[in-house]
Amino acid sequence: MLLIEEYLSFPTNTLYLIEDVEEIPAPAFTLCPKPSVMSRFPPNLSSSYEVDAFLGGTTFAEKFKELTITLHQVIHAAPNYDWLDYLESSTKHGETIRSLVSGYWSERIFLGEDSTNNDMGGYHYFKCFTFHWEEKLSTGPRSCKENFFELNFKEITDSVERKIEVYVHDAREAFTNFHFFDPEQVILFNGSLTRLFIRPEVIQKRSKRTDPCIDDEDYSYTRCKENCIWEKMLARDNLTGLSCFMPALLTKEVNLTILECKNWKDETHSFSLIPHFLEKEKVTLLDLLSNIGGIVGICLGASLVTLFDIAEMVCSRIRFFPRRNEVVATGNH
Numbered sequence: 385m386l387l388i389e390e391y392l393s394f395p396t397n398t399l400y401l402i403e404d405v406e407e408i409p410a411p412a413f414t415l416c417p418k419p420s421v422m423s424r425f426p427p428n429l430s431s432s433y434e435v436d437a438f439l440g441g442t443t444f445a446e447k448f449k450e451l452t453i454t455l456h457q458v459i460h461a462a463p464n465y466d467w468l469d470y471l472e473s474s475t476k477h478g479e480t481i482r483s484l485v486s487g488y489w490s491e492r493i494f495l496g497e498d499s500t501n502n503d504m505g506g507y508h509y510f511k512c513f514t515f516h517w518e519e520k521l522s523t524g525p526r527s528c529k530e531n532f533f534e535l536n537f538k539e540i541t542d543s544v545e546r547k548i549e550v551y552v553h554d555a556r557e558a559f560t561n562f563h564f565f566d567p568e569q570v571i572l573f574n575g576s577l578t579r580l581f582i583r584p585e586v587i588q589k590r591s592k593r594t595d596p597c598i599d600d601e602d603y604s605y606t607r608c609k610e611n612c613i614w615e616k617m618l619a620r621d622n623l624t625g626l627s628c629f630m631p632a633l634l635t636k637e638v639n640l641t642i643l644e645c646k647n648w649k650d651e652t653h654s655f656s657l658i659p660h661f662l663e664k665e666k667v668t669l670l671d672l673l674s675n676i677g678g679i680v681g682i683c684l685g686a687s688l689v690t691l692f693d694i695a696e697m698v699c700s701r702i703r704f705f706p707r708r709n710e711v712v713a714t715g716n717h
Contacts, residue, residue, distance in 0.1 A: 410517040413533065414551040414559040414567070416494075417458055420511040421451040423541050426504065435648060443651045445478075445632040448493070448509040453539050455482075455489060455513050458548070461534035462515060477640070478632035487518040493632045494561045495655070507655050509632075514559050537574040548572045552580065558607035558635075565606045607635065614638045629654055 419425065425448060429435050439447050456468065471483040478493035491513050498508035521531075533550075540546045551559060553567035570578055614634055617626075618641045628645040645651040 405523065407520040407522055409555060410519050410521050411552050412514055412516050412555040412557075412559070414512050414514040414553065415458060415533070415535070416510060416512040416549040416551070417453060417540055418510050418547055418549060419541055420453055420509070421448065421541050422453055422457075422539055423451055425451050425509075425541070432649075439648055441647075443630065443645055443648050444504055445493070445509060445630045445645075445651065449632070452493075452511050455491065457539040458513060458536055459533060460536050461532065476636040477634040477638070478630075479634075479636045481636070487516045490514045490516065490558075492559070492635075495633055496561065504652055504655070507652075512559060516555050518555075535572060546574060550578075556604055558604045558610075560606050560610045562606075562610055562613070564609060607637070611635055611637050618642055626654060 426435070426438060426444065429438060469484060470489075471485065473480065473482045475481075480491040482489040482491075491511060493509055493511050495507055496510055497506060498504075535548055537546050537548070548571075550570040550572060551567040552570070553559065553565075557565070557567075559565070559567070570580070572578060615638060618629065618638075626642070628643040628650050629640065630645055630651060631640045634640060645654060
């Protein structure tokens with residue numbers, strides 16, 4: 385029975401419901417300034433000696449932390465009045481959580497592609513700030529004066545194109561730059577003004593036809609999947625060619641199980657290793673039939689040949705079974 389339930393869990397059926405509500409949970413807003421540093425990082429370096437002199441014996445990630453812009457430098461105003469009144473702050477790896485009265489800010493460091501950055505092998509670090517507003521919003525038109533972000537571009541280093549990427553997503557889903565996360569994106573430039581129209585949707589992911597995967601409102605599908613990717617990547621049996629890693633890229637839930645990279649050469653080498661992850665159904669139709677056949681064979685000592693023999697024997701008995709002669713009495717009435 386368990387095999388049949390696992391087989392039926394993929395693909396899933398989708399049920400669409402439309403409800404009339406007066407309040408909706410506030411979405412999360414993720415702000416990613418690019419570049420995320422106050423000076424050019426890294427500068428145009430022509431040799432490994434210049435890279436060593438610039439980094440001072442450390443890694444690109446540690447140098448990035450020294451030069452990165454802060455939340456105060458990016459945002460001048462936010463939707464709530466206490467957006468900078470931190471109650472407490474905690475940091476693990478490259479993720480920082482700053483608690484507020486009406487929510488919290490989260491900061492993370494990510495790795496992206498940059499074909500112009502030859503010093504880091506075609507990659508670059510950037511930072512994102514996510515505002516989780518733990519309040520209900522009334523539906524219907526709202527004035528932009530009530531809910532707005534005022535962003536500052538002056539602290540971002542001079543570059544060809546200074547911009548801030550804004551992502552709007554479900555507050556329960558933690559932001560990540562992996563491909564399976566698909567938020568609504570808006571790109572802002574200095575002097576631009578953007579107004580957003582948000583249409584809420586409630587999505588409930590179910591692993592089976594009856595029971596949801598988990599009932600916890602704080603559960604994040606994207607964070608669970610990202611943690612799984614990091615844990616698989618850092619597993620001992622998957623470490624072919626990977627001798628160290630940068631903890632700045634990990635989430636706060638994942639533990640670094642290998643050595644931390646201490647120099648920029650090992651750091652950039654880890655960027656060139658591309659993991660291959662394959663996602664598919666747990667039980668296919670062929671697996672289901674094979675397991676059922678195996679179980680039947682073990683429990684009954686039967687196989688398909690045996691079943692055909694039984695069916696043939698039954699058919700032959702029915703064909704040659706003698707029929708009784710029926711006598712119908714007739715008479716004059």
